[in-house]
Amino acid sequence: MRPLDWIVLLGTLGFIVIYGVWKTRGSQDIEGYLKGNNSMKWWTIGLSIMATQASAITFLSTPGQAYEDGMRFIQFYFGLPIAMVIISITVIPIFYRLNVFTAYEFLENRFDLKTRSLAALLFLVQRGLAAGITIYAPAIILSTMLGWSLTATNLIIGVLVIIYTVSGGTKAVSVTQTQQMAVMMGGMLVAGFMVVQYLPENVSFGDAVAVAGKMGKMNVVDFSFDWDDRYNFWSGMTGGLFLALSYFGTDQSQVARYLGGKSIAESRLGLLFNGLLKIPMQFMILFIGVMVFVFYQFNQPPVFFNEAARSKVYATPYAGEMRELETKYTAAFQEKQEAVHGLVAALKTENEAAIVIAENKVDALTTAAKAVREEVKGVISKATPKAETKDTDYVFISFVMKYLPAGLVGLLLAVIFSAAMSSSSSELNALASTTVVDIYRRSVKQHASPKHYLIASKLFTIGWGLIAVLFATYASLLDNLIQAVNIIGSIFYGTILGIFLVAFYFKYIRGNAVFWAAVLAELVVLYCHFYTDIAFLWFNVIGCACVILFGFILQPLLGREKV
Template identity: 60%
Template sequence: MSPIDWFVLIFTIGFITAYGIWKTRGSKNTKEYLLSKKMSWGTIGLSIMATQASAITFLSTPGQAFSDGMRFVQFYFGLPLAMVVLCMTAVPLYQRLHVYTAYEFLEKRFDVKTRSLGAFLFLIQRGLAAGLTIYAPALVLSTILGWEIFYVNLILGGIVVLYTVVGGTEAVSITQKQQMFVIFVGLMVALYMVFALMPQEVGVWEAVQVAGKAGKLESIDFSFDWNNRYNIWSGIIGGFFLQLSYFGTDQSQVQRYLGGKSTTESRLGLIFNGFIKIPMQFLILFIGAMVFVFYQFHEPPLYFNQVEAAKVRRSDNGSEFISLEQKYHQVFTQKREQAIALVEALKQGEPQQIDHAKALLDAQNSAARDIRNEALAIIHRQNEAEGKGKSSDTNYVFLTFVINYLPKGLIGLLIALVICASMSSTSSELNALASTTVIDVYKRSVRPNESESHYLKASQWMTIGWGAYAILFAEFASTLSNNLIEAVNILGSLFYGTILGIFLVAFYVKSVKAKAIFQAAILAEMVVLFCWKFTNISYLWFNLIGCAAVILLGLLLQLFHKQHTDGTSFA
């Protein structure tokens, strides 16, 4: 990067961090540190969005659209309905009970064992997810600086831990407003630049048409298939249960709206998120689709992770990989000609010419994919020889576009976007992990009678501890073969259904008691893990399966316990 890019990047990150620390200095007790009751609906809404919109969103989502089109937007179709349900149920209940965490409610409804189980399930998945949100921006800086990603993880994780430890939950929420401003500005700049850098003969409408002809703008799939990850049914039904669990039971989100000045402020913040989130994700996916069009006219690398590509060139497989790069270049030359021909046919509006040009372009894209798959096979073989898992380069698609094609100054702004997203999401997660550990485990079961200053120090040490845990997991994230945006949602879906089932029983099924729900939750989690390991069912359905299993097993086990207690039999 140029000096001006470094200035923009360092100034943006440094100002937001310093502002958050200064604005929230001097937390004197755990209530101020973990649960500030000062937030307006606008701050809550932006904080909720920033918590969900990690660096993974801005690195991996464009890559998802680049490779698979915009079908992923269906993942969010259940979100608005989930926001309405939570505003009617969870928000007033949590506010009325004056809880620090969502899991305190489980003890009031069931017992301390169930509360600890809910907290434990949250801590497992959110601690791992925090590692992914640190790893994502580390990809950026390690690629730019050429540093080992190990050290970049330490630096980025350390910055987030610093201002989260010093300022607590209020620092998280306040800095997220500035971070979301940078994010929205960065998105608009990225969208403008991808159109501005198209060839002169390719206008906005022509670019959109090319994306449509390539199938990248197909956003809704009405077919029903358990194994299809993204269709309208998995999005509305599975996505509804995932979002209901994420925003209703995940402490990283619950803590954001528990900090509202009133129930009304918390509700408005959730509704604001429900209205804005889908358009924002649509925009990010649309940028990815336009980057695909951009690379119809500008030659992309054979493998977008240039660090890995350079290693392969120096390896025993180097000559084979270089030969594939030469073939890829030849195919791209022909592909570019066909893309220009398609644009000309679209301008003339002749259906036969359009269909003919599209068929030729599809053939060239298919040939390019075949060569790319051969290259991926080489990289996978090398990774296996080195004891590594399969890697994915879709996380590098947008990053490669930013670094190679944006002008000076804007590169720094877009990199700041990615790092701001990481800081906002990771800080929320660390704050929630610390609060859950201190309130639901340490204060409840380990040291229940200490002073406020003791619990404040414990909260800060827990933040440091979870930060270290997340950084440690980030070091292993490079072995994941999934696109990161999918990986983090798959991870959540393994646990969210079970947690949601516990809460729904607590809310609505008063006949089910503590012993039955505890056993049902453990069995339901085993069902979800079985589906993940041994079936091809789309991960979004895990949320429904886990939730339904908890409810049904809870009812059956409660009936069994009742029969056993009464001394009667089912016969």
């Protein structure tokens, strides 16, 4: 890190925190603190919704996902625009009419207190875990790349978020997210431009896209059906739809964003704005990852992107074996580099026979290089058994730190910190809101003053922030981070969505039946997660369908009376 990078990084983060505190100071009651006095415009709502979902994991992990697996992760979002329309038409008017602070208040009106409390607790468990990962994801990578301690990095992110979230509540979250989205998207566009500029002179942008396509990275849509395949058109349009319905319709971290709108129209426009822009945004981030992949076809990548983990091997008896593998990898890369240049030349001539020959050669050499990388991972596991051998999440940040000029490194680190702060602030605000409104005010202390609940909201925000930091400090890396967050969400979201769908559309089913149906449905989802190979996106469909099915089965057995 050079001085200019530190100036850009600290200046950006300092401005966001100070602006958030100054702009939203003076909340005097729980209405202003948790709903922002319903003063949000549609563009603030839309940007806040996008920023809440676009965590640091998005900017760290998504390019690495594309580097390894191509563009097919974009299918995860195919159901999202449809979900935005459904929520705008059905959910928003109900929440506004009931004037609720949280989504779960509605469930007591429709069912009973225990069903409301169950949904709130499911949310608190799910979002509490996710909040820890949201902080941990960038912290583990940034601490490794910058040489900081993991605890210190967790504390920096956590404390910055707690300061302005406690100060201004929901409005502070939404206001700061507008600036954070500008930083995030601006930084990623600059990174995308730079990686294309770094391609060899004889390789045009069109050549880069063609090479990516021939190497299997432009796999945007896959219509094949496979229950075990996480990302295809069908899982995106069904499982992705149900996940989006639950996340945006029942997750308080998102519901709070549009409950603070000036009107139903403003909230609807904010959601639709997100529905229109989310897929293009994710496409851009994935595409940047693909361009980084193409860049590394002409410039030798590290044999293992987590340089800190690789370097530890040299202090062990396996150092010689690692050096041999690195030499072998360099030779394999040089041979593949020549083959990729040959593929580019063949593509320029449009000679199909030459293209097929070059493509087959590149594929064979790519497979050989991957085999060497697998050997390297095996050596790392033997040398340092606790080391994480999946380095996908380090691909993009490794490129940034090694190749971008002074100032831009600081900007991209500001992107990652901003994304971590934006998602974490939404999560802490939502966790505090749900804890105060659905648990504390409803079941613990029912008749306190507005000031008491305001203070309680701030204290619970601090408490959840500390829990998230603690969890982040002691968490272990979970596969690819963006998948880890979505897996955790899918385990709980289907059940929560099922409760809400029953509430909205199945008046026959009452409180006792839906409560026990939800308990059974969650057990089914947990079984699917731990004992089957079903792709996690389907958990959303399974959980939701089970709540509805079990509800219809249990209702005649438990009676029609609301408890």
